[in-house]
């Protein structure tokens with residue numbers, strides 16, 4: 635089995651969608667993250683998805699690559715990391731709030747990834763359709779924060795270990811990560827109320 639096949643065998647669409655923050659009904663329907671979807675029009679089957687609204691379809695790797703703007707190969711790597719497939723290390727708790735690990739870098743990466751997931755969903759969901767449309771505050775927040783969040787994750791996940799350590803230290807020392815994780819906690823409580 636190559637790694638594409640082993641990822642597909644290990645993670646089904648529903649697991650991936652829920653892991654990345656989508657709410658999935660018992661019959662496998664969810665709001666499509668790839669178009670402005672008010673009512674669930676995407677069906678998640680065991681091994682493929684299909685959106686009745688915009689026609690998006692594919693397997694769990696296509697889904698992940700499109701959701702996060704990654705190449706298929708990078709999407710495979712992400713799924714392997716997030717679900718602990720074929721790796722010696724534990725899957726990253728996603729998101730973690732209750733017991734922040736001692737490891738600051740890991741905490742920062744988890745919190746920033748969770749925020750990134752919200753921002754990417756907002757960027758798609760609240761995108762203005764016409765040039766004159768009012769800008770939704772969530773869309774504005776996504777456009778403003780995405781470059782910074784991506785840059786911080788690059789620093790934390792890059793090969794420069796000193797830079798990663800200093801970035802994490804600064805984020806924790808100045809309280810940014812604590813504030814962000816409180817903000818995310820409120821967001822996910824709101825999401826649960828809406829679900």
Ligand SMILES: [Zn+2]
Pocket residue numbers: 666667668669671676685686687688689690
């Ligand atoms: Zn769609």
